[in-house]
Amino acid sequence: MNSATTTESVAEYMRAVGQRARRAARVIGRAESGVKDTALLAIAATLESQATALRTENQRDLQAGRAAGLNDALLDRLQLTPARIIAMAQGLREIAALPDPVGEIEALSYRPSGIQVGRMRVPLGVIGIIYESRPNVTADAAGLCLKAGNATILRGGSEAIHSNRAIAACIRSGLSHAGLPADVVQLVATTDRTAVGELIRMDEYVDVVVPRGGKGLIERIARESRVPVIKHLDGVCHVYIDDQANLDKATAIAINAKTHRYGVCNAMETLLVAAAVAEDILPQLAECYNERGVELRGCERTRDLIVARAASEDDWRAEYLAPVLAIRIVDDMAQAIEHIETYGSHHTDVIVTENYTRARQFLREVDSSSVMVNASSRFADGFEYGLGAEIGISTDKLHARGPVGLEGLTTRKYIVLGDGQVRV
Amino acid sequence: MNSATTTESVAEYMRAVGQRARRAARVIGRAESGVKDTALLAIAATLESQATALRTENQRDLQAGRAAGLNDALLDRLQLTPARIIAMAQGLREIAALPDPVGEIEALSYRPSGIQVGRMRVPLGVIGIIYESRPNVTADAAGLCLKAGNATILRGGSEAIHSNRAIAACIRSGLSHAGLPADVVQLVATTDRTAVGELIRMDEYVDVVVPRGGKGLIERIARESRVPVIKHLDGVCHVYIDDQANLDKATAIAINAKTHRYGVCNAMETLLVAAAVAEDILPQLAECYNERGVELRGCERTRDLIVARAASEDDWRAEYLAPVLAIRIVDDMAQAIEHIETYGSHHTDVIVTENYTRARQFLREVDSSSVMVNASSRFADGFEYGLGAEIGISTDKLHARGPVGLEGLTTRKYIVLGDGQVRV
Numbered sequence: 001m002n003s004a005t006t007t008e009s010v011a012e013y014m015r016a017v018g019q020r021a022r023r024a025a026r027v028i029g030r031a032e033s034g035v036k037d038t039a040l041l042a043i044a045a046t047l048e049s050q051a052t053a054l055r056t057e058n059q060r061d062l063q064a065g066r067a068a069g070l071n072d073a074l075l076d077r078l079q080l081t082p083a084r085i086i087a088m089a090q091g092l093r094e095i096a097a098l099p100d101p102v103g104e105i106e107a108l109s110y111r112p113s114g115i116q117v118g119r120m121r122v123p124l125g126v127i128g129i130i131y132e133s134r135p136n137v138t139a140d141a142a143g144l145c146l147k148a149g150n151a152t153i154l155r156g157g158s159e160a161i162h163s164n165r166a167i168a169a170c171i172r173s174g175l176s177h178a179g180l181p182a183d184v185v186q187l188v189a190t191t192d193r194t195a196v197g198e199l200i201r202m203d204e205y206v207d208v209v210v211p212r213g214g215k216g217l218i219e220r221i222a223r224e225s226r227v228p229v230i231k232h233l234d235g236v237c238h239v240y241i242d243d244q245a246n247l248d249k250a251t252a253i254a255i256n257a258k259t260h261r262y263g264v265c266n267a268m269e270t271l272l273v274a275a276a277v278a279e280d281i282l283p284q285l286a287e288c289y290n291e292r293g294v295e296l297r298g299c300e301r302t303r304d305l306i307v308a309r310a311a312s313e314d315d316w317r318a319e320y321l322a323p324v325l326a327i328r329i330v331d332d333m334a335q336a337i338e339h340i341e342t343y344g345s346h347h348t349d350v351i352v353t354e355n356y357t358r359a360r361q362f363l364r365e366v367d368s369s370s371v372m373v374n375a376s377s378r379f380a381d382g383f384e385y386g387l388g389a390e391i392g393i394s395t396d397k398l399h400a401r402g403p404v405g406l407e408g409l410t411t412r413k414y415i416v417l418g419d420g421q422v423r424v
Numbered sequence: 425m426n427s428a429t430t431t432e433s434v435a436e437y438m439r440a441v442g443q444r445a446r447r448a449a450r451v452i453g454r455a456e457s458g459v460k461d462t463a464l465l466a467i468a469a470t471l472e473s474q475a476t477a478l479r480t481e482n483q484r485d486l487q488a489g490r491a492a493g494l495n496d497a498l499l500d501r502l503q504l505t506p507a508r509i510i511a512m513a514q515g516l517r518e519i520a521a522l523p524d525p526v527g528e529i530e531a532l533s534y535r536p537s538g539i540q541v542g543r544m545r546v547p548l549g550v551i552g553i554i555y556e557s558r559p560n561v562t563a564d565a566a567g568l569c570l571k572a573g574n575a576t577i578l579r580g581g582s583e584a585i586h587s588n589r590a591i592a593a594c595i596r597s598g599l600s601h602a603g604l605p606a607d608v609v610q611l612v613a614t615t616d617r618t619a620v621g622e623l624i625r626m627d628e629y630v631d632v633v634v635p636r637g638g639k640g641l642i643e644r645i646a647r648e649s650r651v652p653v654i655k656h657l658d659g660v661c662h663v664y665i666d667d668q669a670n671l672d673k674a675t676a677i678a679i680n681a682k683t684h685r686y687g688v689c690n691a692m693e694t695l696l697v698a699a700a701v702a703e704d705i706l707p708q709l710a711e712c713y714n715e716r717g718v719e720l721r722g723c724e725r726t727r728d729l730i731v732a733r734a735a736s737e738d739d740w741r742a743e744y745l746a747p748v749l750a751i752r753i754v755d756d757m758a759q760a761i762e763h764i765e766t767y768g769s770h771h772t773d774v775i776v777t778e779n780y781t782r783a784r785q786f787l788r789e790v791d792s793s794s795v796m797v798n799a800s801s802r803f804a805d806g807f808e809y810g811l812g813a814e815i816g817i818s819t820d821k822l823h824a825r826g827p828v829g830l831e832g833l834t835t836r837k838y839i840v841l842g843d844g845q846v847r848v
Contacts, residue, residue, distance in 0.1 A: 026765070030789055103788060109810065115799050117809045122791065124821055207821055223650070228822045249844030256846035341450070363839050364527060365454055367546065375539050375842025384847070385541045385838065386533065397548055397631055398652045399823040402838045414809065414826045415787050418799025420673030422680035423808070 007194050014198035017153055017186050018205025021126045024183035025151035029123045033100035035178050040096040040143055043174030044089035047139065050170050051085045057166035058135070065159050077133045078160055088139040088167075091389060095143045098388045101406045102149040105415065115421050119412040123149030125207035127409065128199050129391075130155045130221060132213040135163035141210070142171050142185045144391050148409035151184050153206065155199060158191035165189075200225035210391055210404075230400055230408065232392045234319040235265030235347040237377045240336040240362075242353035243276035249374055250352040254285055256376040257350065259292050263321045265393060266348050266370075266380040270316060270326040272336045275301070278329045282306050294323045301329040316343040333358050337365055344368065347395055348380040369395060369402035431618050438622035441577055441610050442629025445550045448607035449575035453547045457524035459602050464520035464567055467598030468513035471563065474594050475509045481590035482559070489583050501557045502584055512563040512591075515813060519567045522812045525830045526573040529839065538845050543836040547573030549631035551833065552623045553815075554579045554645060556637040559587035565634070566595050566609040568815050572833035575608050577630065579623060582615035589613075624649035634815055634828075654824055654832065656816045658743040659689030659771040661801045664760040664786075666777035667700035673798055674701075674776040678709055680800040681774065683716050687745045689817060690772050690794075690804040694740060694750040696760045699725070702753045706730050718747045725753040740767040757782050761789055768792065771819055772804040793819060793826035 028036070047054065058080040065075055101121050108118035127150045129141045138154055145152040156164040168187035175182050188195050200209050203226045210230045211221045222229045239257050241250040257268035273282060278301070286306040289296055297315050298308035308327060315326040316339070330336045333351070340349050348370040351362040359373045370380040380403065382390025387405030394400045400408030452460070471478065482504040489499055525545050532542035551574045555561045562578055569576040580588040592611035599606050612619050624633050627650045634654045635645045646653045663681050665674045681692035697706060702725070710730040713720060721739045722732035732751060739750040740763070754760045757775070764773050772794040775786040783797045794804040804827065806814025811829030818824045824832030 026791075029791070111808060111810055113803065113808060115803055115808070120787065120795075125791070226647070228652075228820070246844065252844055252846050260847055359841075363544065367450075367453070367549070368837065370838040370840060371544075372840035373842060374844050375840050376846045378847035379537065379539055379840055379842075379845070380838070384535060384537060384539070386535055396652070397835045401835050411821045411825050413792065414794040414804070416794060416796035416799050416803055417783075418797060418803075420670065420676055420798050421803070422676050422800045423684055423802035 010190060010192045010194045011198050013190060014188070014195055015202065015205070017188065018126070018202045020183040021151040021153050021186060022205050024181045025123070025125045027181055028146065028151055028184045029102070029125070029149045031149065031180060035180065036100070036147055036149070037096040039146065039175050039178035039180050040092045042177040043139070043143070043171050044092040046170040046174050047085060047089045047092075047167065050166070051082060054080055054085055054163065054166045054170075055082075057162040060162040061160050068159070070159065074133055074159070078135065078163070080135055080163055084136060088136050091140055092143045095147050095389055098147060098406060100147065101410050108417070113421055113423070114419065116417040118415050120415050121407075121410050121412050124409060124411055126151045126153065126205055128153045128155065128206045128209040128227065130196060130199070130209065130211045130213070130217070132157045132217070133160055135160045135167060137212060138164045138167040138187070139171065140389060141391060144389055144406065145409055146184060148406045150409060153186050153188065153199060155188040155196060161191055196221070197224070200227055203227045212392055228399075230392065230394050230404060231396055232265070233395045234345040235267070235393075236269050236317065236319050236343065236345040237266055237348045237350075238270050238272055238340050238344055239268045239350040239352065239377065240272040240330075240333065240340070241274060241277060241281060242333060242351055242355065242358060243274035244355040244358065245274075245277065245352040246354055247277065247281050250281060251285060251288070253350065253352055253374070253376050255288050257378055258289070258294060258325050259323075260376070260378050262323050264378070265319075266377050267321070268325070268350075268377050269318060269320055270328065270343070272328050272330050272339055274333070274336070275329050275331055278302070278305060282327070289325060292323070294325050296325055296327060298327040299329060302327045319345070333362065337362065340366055340368070345395065347393070348372065348377045350375065350377050369393070434614060434616045434618045435622050437614060438612070438619055439626065439629070441612065442550070442626045444607040445575040445577050445610060446629050448605045449547070449549045451605055452570065452575055452608045453526070453549070453573045455573065455604060459604065460524070460571055460573070461520040463570065463599050463602035463604050464516045466601040467563070467567070467595050468516040470594040470598050471509055471513045471516075471591065474590070475506060478504055478509055478587065478590045478594075479506075481586040484586040485584050492583070494583065498557055498583070502559065502587070504559055504587055508560055512560050515564055516567045519571050519813055522571065522830060524571065525834050532841070537847070538843065540841040542839050544839050545831075545834050545836050548833060548835055550575045550577065550629055552577045552579065552630045552633040552651065554620055554623070554633065554635045554637070554641070556581040556641070557583050559584045559591060561636060562588045562591040562611070563595065564813060565815060568813055568830065569833055570608060572830045574833060577610050577612065577623060579612040579620060585615055620645070621648070624651055627651050636816055652823075654816065654818050654828060655820055656689070657819045658769040659691070659817075660693050660741065660743050660767065660769040661690060661772045661774075662694050662696055662760075662764050662768055663692045663774040663776065663801065664696040664754075664757065664764070665698060665701060665705060666757060666775055666779065666782060667698035668779040668782065669698075669701065669776040670778055671701065671705050674705060675709060675712070677774065677776055677798070677800050679712050681802055682713070682718060682749050683747075684800070684802050686747050688802070690801050691745070692749070692774075692801050693742060693744055694752065694767070696752050696754050696763055698757070698760070699753050699755055702726070702729060706751070713749060716747070718749050720749055720751060722751040723753060726751045743769070757786065761786065764790055764792070769819065771817070772796065772801045774799065774801050793817070
């Protein structure tokens with residue numbers, strides 16, 4: 001479909017993709033677990049057997065990327081190494097091993113009228129995935145959506161088009177091997193930018209859109225989409241060290257939450273410390289951060305105790321995704337919660353305390369997708385939570401909140417079993 | 425705020441309403457069950473004690489409505505009779521008696537890392553309700569949202585403004601009685617139309633919008649809203665009478681689903697009959713419908729058996745909300761499902777059959793918010809399903825599907841309990 005150069009023909013092409021996806025969704029939505037798992041395993045095997053071909057196509061993207069002047073970080077994300085191809089295949093095998101959520105009936109209870117009422121978990125239908133340079137998303141996202149019984153329309157970045165096409169060919173071959181329609185997973189073949197605009201407006205063919213990429217991309221899609229969006233915006237995560245914290249646990253958690261990985265959404269960006277223990281813990285913490293090359297920005301009280309740049313209002317709202325940490329000393333937990341609610345992004349927030357009542361209150365009152373007691377914010381992750389793979393971490397409140405796994409890619413319908421009952 | 429005549433001042437006013445709602449949401453979100461129930465019971469008592477005042481204000485709306493030439497049906501919906509005031513109060517007492525969903529933790533399981541992970545049900549935050557002439561929605565919607573721990577911004581129809589203000593005053597008095605901020609429930613004081621536009625765009629203050637009214641209103645709001653919308657569009661509901669149906673049950677269900685009430689979303693609009701039993705059941709059914717004054721529109725095969733107008737393509741898509749029924753004879757269940765998926769609105773669909781395998785298949789394959797075996801579509805209702813009161817019936821797939829009660833007005837956040845764990 002490289003010939004689709006006019007906006008009109010892109011629109012037509014996308015609508016055809018949508019219609020095929022809708023038809024395929026009805027087949028995959030009814031497919032038995034065994035058939036879906038056979039497809040996932042066949043895709044995994046095909047990816048491995050086609051590793052050389054995948055790398056050849058990937059080289060084309062890398063060469064074009066170098067010619068276009070992409071930086072090293074982007075080129076690294078774009079690269080399909082043998083290890084990454086094996087990891088893609090292994091990811092699909094892990095998805096195959098997960099329990100099938102589709103058709104699950106949680107409870108079925110009798111009502112006074114004599115009918116039985118319950119809810120059955122069912123696929124969402126057609127899912128559009130919009131993503132950037134990492135080609136492994138093609139296999140990961142398609143695999144998760146397939147297991148959850150959905151058809152998928154994948155729209156990858158133009159810089160990865162050859163890699164994505166090669167991976168999509170493996171996916172379609174695996175689907176056919178299992179007797180499923182290849183259209184269960186479609187890669188948008190054109191790199192025309194207007195295709196995204198069409199995808200997010202075809203609400204008759206697409207049930208939900210999951211954008212994966214930078215905040216700008218996600219905000220634009222959320223603003224313009226007519227289709228519901230599962231979105232992942234910032235992670236401005238906090239660790240609050242209470243005056244009744246065990247300081248060994250607090251130190252370990254504060255170091256891990258900031259320095260385990262810097263560029264991730266569940267890394268701590270602001271450390272809040274109760275005034276009563278600040279003198280006991282901040283100097284040694286500052287030393288650890290200094291050793292690791294973390295730049296510190298603090299409130300005035302913090303700067304009375306340790307060397308740090310002055311934090312501005314912007315620092316409290318910043319998602320650094322870098323070795324930078326904002327530190328504020330607060331009077332008590334109430335002020336910590338107030339800070340989190342004012343400046344946080346409702347992603348993941350942690351209290352370190354040995355006090356039962358405060359732990360309970362923090363859990364209840366902090367309005368974030370993950371709220372933790374005495375654990376590193378880095379645990380906010382689908383694998384760590386036991387969901388298996390995740391399609392992303394939702395910062396929305398409706399539908400799915402926090403790590404989104406198979407359950408977030410399904411919905412529940414009511415089922416009613418009767419014996420001829422009518423309403424009186 | 426009747427002075428708000430310019431668009432700018434309406435925008436300012438609405439933002440102030442939003443800010444107050446956000447603040448109130450934090451208080452009501454943390455309120456204990458007993459306090460919320462005390463407020464609900466106090467509001468109920470106030471509504472009853474203020475019945476005369478409510479009726480006086482309602483008379484002002486009725487007089488204005490008559491002067492404006494509202495038709496009898498609209499005037500009836502607008503009226504607050506003593507019975508309706510008691511019903512409002514009773515509805516609030518029933519909401520008070522429901523279990524509090526907030527804070528519920530469904531499961532908490534240990535992960536290999538040693539952390540415990542679970543999900544806690546929490547309020548959505550601020551809910552905007554946009555509704556039309558029936559003033560009782562003011563109390564019903566506010567009560568449900570309050571119990572679920574949310575702050576509410578109510579925007580009723582201008583034709584009911586005096587009644588709504590009087591009810592809102594009772595609500596605010598009940599909230600104060602329980603020691604809760606009156607701003608937990610705010611009625612938009614201006615009847616300026618631009619207020620709705622502001623409400624659905626204040627995504628920093630409003631977490632979800634629930635429009636209640638005609639399809640046109642709901643579609644417009646869904647299209648223009650920046651806030652997520654829980655919406656209720658058409659109910660084109662089907663009953664399919666299988667060739668292995670018990671014909672007594674089929675007759676009872678087909679009559680009840682169509683004639684129990686006409687103007688409701690869960691009424692049957694199209695009857696599908698398996699060809700093998702059409703001759704046995706359609707003539708007697710037609711007689712029952714004729715007795716009740718139901719106009720029949722049939723496919724050709726139907727018209728070979730009974731007197732009916734010819735159904736057009738439009739009839740298969742019609743939500744009549746009236747004593748009109750479309751009838752189609754199908755070859756088998758597969759064709760019935762095909763019809764439902766092609767023309768239906770995914771609201772509520774019924775199979776009547778004694779065949780186990782077909783019942784199971786219909787339940788799995790029909791993609792509607794309620795799918796039923798041997799029961800009238802009229803059961804698709806929050807009370808009948810045991811949810812207690814409902815805020816509406818969602819035709820969305822994400823978040824809430826089908827009748828939306830307290831659970832649909834909440835979400836779940838992850839909670840993690842650790843003992844100093846860090847990620848390795």
